[in-house]
Each structure stands twice: as structure tokens, then as C-alpha cells.
Amino acid sequence: MVSLEEELELSMTYENFEDVPARKAASRRSVEDFNVPAAAPGMKMYRLVVVSFGLLCILQAALNISLRLTLFSQPNSLTEERDEMKRIYLDLEAGCNNLTEERDDLKRTLENYDLEAGCNNLTEERDDLKRTLENYDLEAGCNNLTEERDDLKRTLENYVSQQNSLTEERDEMKRINLDLEAGRNLLTEENHGLKRTLEEYAHYLQQGWVYFSGSFYRISSTMKPWQDSRRDCQQRGADLMIINSQEEQDFSRQYKNIIWIGLMDRDTEGEWTWVDGTQLTTSFWHSGEPNNYDKRNEDCVNINHHDHTNSWNDAPCENEYFWICEKKM
Template sequence: MKQINFDIEAKSKNLKEERDDLKRKLNGLASEKNLLAGERDTLKRMNSDFQVRNQNLTLERDELKKINLGIEASLKSLTAEKDELIRTISIIEANNTNLTEDRDERRHDIQNNRWEVFEGSAYYVSVGKKTWQESRRYCKSQGADLMVINSQEEQVFANGFNKYMWIGLTDLETEGTWKWVDGSRLTSRYWKVGEPNGQTNENCGNIKTYESLESWNDEQCEMLLNWICEMSLT
């Protein structure tokens, strides 16, 4: 009987030890489970961060691609503008060369023909007679226009040719509003007393009574007169 009790006690002890050992193992597994769960959550957070970073990097890459494309387009546009400017400069330089040659040629013509220089302009008084419009066409064919008188000195100079001649004065555009052929209005007026008096019949100006400072007269534009051209030398 004692032996039986001894065996039961021994088995009970062993069972308790096995139970305690299983409890320790269970606790160990629970701790390991918690650690693994923590690592899993950490890895999830890291993965989420990586995904966000990857998304941000993708967006940055796409934005950089757009910026790069914009820079390439700007460079292409600037290159085209540069080439256009080079072509424009070449044209301007060629035109300047032609203008210089034209200026030199005109100066040569002035020095060797019947043009007279006064205060930065050259003047030509015709030998023959034409209408006001024909006179202006001739002046323009010479790179000039009918004379514009801007000062008393220029008026005295014009009178000095002693010619009954057309000047670049007209009210053809608006009756009673006299303008010069360059579009400017009168600043100095040297009308003969009683002039202009032709109203709609006389729309072109000339120098008539050149013995007096006030020598301007309005006349029918179809009348045949001498004329005076003015060419700027500046």
C-alpha cells in the first residue's frame, strides 16, 4: 500500500513538473508571439513608409521629367530666337550698309548736282514746272520730299531762290487744316496778307511773293510751277 502511495505521489510530482514546464513553455511562446507581433507591426510601418517614400520619389521623378521637358523646350525656343535674331541682325547690317551707300551716293549727287545744303538738309529747286502732286512724286523719286519750313531762317533761305514754287504744304486732307507733307502741323506761318483764300479750290501751298518774308500763297494743285525738294542729311 505504501508503495502505491509512493508511486502516486511520484507521478503527481512529475505531472506537476510537466505542467509547470508546459506553462513556462507557453509563457515563452506567448512572449515570442508578442515579439513577433511587434516585429510584424514594425515591418508593416516600415513597408508603409517605404511605399510612401517610393510614391514621393515617383512623383518627384515625374515632376523632374516635366521640368526637364520644359527646360528642353525653352532651350529649343531660345535657340530659335537666337537664330532669328542673328538673321535679323544680318538683315539690319545689310540694310545699314545699303543706307550708308545710299547716303554716300546722295551726298555725291548733292556735291555734283544742283542741290544746296542748309542746316542739315539738302535742297533742290527745279528748272521745269509741274503740278503739286507731280512735283512731290519727283522729290520722292530722289529720296526727298517737298520742302517743309520749320523756322524763319529756313523761310528766308527758301525765299532766297527767288522762285514762284511749290512747297510741301497742303490742306487736301481736311479743308482749312494746313499740314506739311511729313504730317506735322504749322508751327511758323508765313502767309502773304489775305492768304490762304482759295478755300476748296486752292489746296496746295507755294512761295509766290518771295521779296517779302510772308510769301506763302494757296493755289490750285494742278497749276504748273517750279518746286523745291528737301532731303535730310542726318
């Protein structure tokens, strides 16, 4: 659509275009009326101006026609552009209004702000800071800071020392705890061993064994050769008695029967050996013994002379006597 202003402009253009020949005729008559010579220079210039003006009018008419055709061919596009321009204008107007309001607010804020009082406050604060700085003893402050630093260092060193001491105490407590635990385990094992020992004691006592100095002893009720006597002891988890001290010798003499003990020289004549493989070191031979009497190979030992401290006697191993078994605990 074309607006009213555009239609008026186009109509004026057409009117100007139609009046061009009339104006030319009027100009020609006016020249003739004044009887101006055709060859005058001013007349030429005038004609040139008139012709130029006519050409300009023709060009303007052509441009108006072209513009009118363009406007008629694209009415919607121009309308959209006009609406877009209106929107842009409205946005700009709204922006200007906002800026105007912000400016007014800033003006009112600036009018309400007491610039002189603010400057005075800043000046007073500056003077206070100057006086504080002038009154501050920099050297003393540095010394105080140095002392505080040294105190902190000493505190830290003490803390580290205490921590190391506590660590050592902790480790010592751990070692003590481990020792206590090991001791407790050992006591537990000993307790179990004692229980087993007591059970064994009860068992052997019930079987007729006699306890003395860390061993159980049992006197046989029958008589057998030395080898059979030892076999009987071994079947009972024991062996023939080994005497290594005066106390054991005195203990053996309380039994009045002739009894085999675990001493013999069957392997090598004259080399007396106990049943556990150890060599004889402490002996209690009766006077004149061993004598291998009548060369009968008296290779085994018994306790015979009970009334004497030294009561050992060598005898043939095939002889049958009572025997005494020993079970070490």
C-alpha cells in the first residue's frame, strides 16, 4: 500500500512532467516579446539552462515512475520495513527514557551526597592513619614479632620433643604389651603343661607309681631278667632307673628287694653305660664290685646291699630279679 503523502508526491511529479512543453512555449514567446537577438550569449545560456532543467524534469519523472513501480511491486516489504523501523524507533525511545531516568537518579544521588563531608571524613581518616604510623615503633614491633616467632619455634620444638617422647613411650608400651602377651602365652602353655602333668601324676599315682625329684618310679611285683625288665618299663613309657645323685641312691635303697637298674657293660667290657646312652660318672659300687664274679659275664647292675650307702652289684643279665622303672617328667 502507498501512503497519501507518496500519492501526492507522484501526482505533482506527473503535473510537472506535463507542463514542460507549455513552459518551453511560454519561454519562447517571452523571448520573442522582448526581441532578444538569437545569437546573444545570454540567450544561449538561458536556452542551455532551460534544456538542462527540462532534462532534469524528465529524469525526475522517470525516477518517480520507477520508484512508483517499485513501490507498487513491493508494498508488503516496505510495510514490514516501516513497521520494523517503528519498532526500532520505539526501542530507541524506551532506551532513551531509561537512560534519562538513570541520569536523573544519578543527579539526585549526587545532589544528596555531601561531597564536602565525605572529603572531610577521608581527610580525618588519612590523618588518623598518619598519626598511628608516626606513633608506631617499627623496631619494637619487629622485636615483638621476632620474640613471638622464637616462642613459636620453642613451642614447636617442645611439641616435637613431646611427640617423640610419646612415640617412644607408645613403642615401649607396645613392646611391654608384646612381652606380656608372650608371657601370658607362656603361662598359658605352662598351665596346660601343668594340667597335663597333673593328669599324668594322677594317672601314674593310680597305677602305683611313686613320685620323687621330678620322676615317677615303679617297683615291679614279679621278677624277670634284665632285658625283659627293661622291655616292661619301655612298654609303660619309661625305662630302667638311672641314678645320678646321692639323693636318688638313697631313694632306691628303701626297697629291700634285689632290683635291676639301667646300667650295663654288655657292649664293651668294663665300660659301664646307662640305658639313655650316657657314660657312668657317679657310681655307688659295693665294696669289691664290680668283680665279674667267677667270670660269668656279670654285665648288668642291681641294687643288692641295701644296708650300705654303696649298694651296687654286677650280676649276669639272665638272672631274674625285681626291677624299678623311672619315668622322667
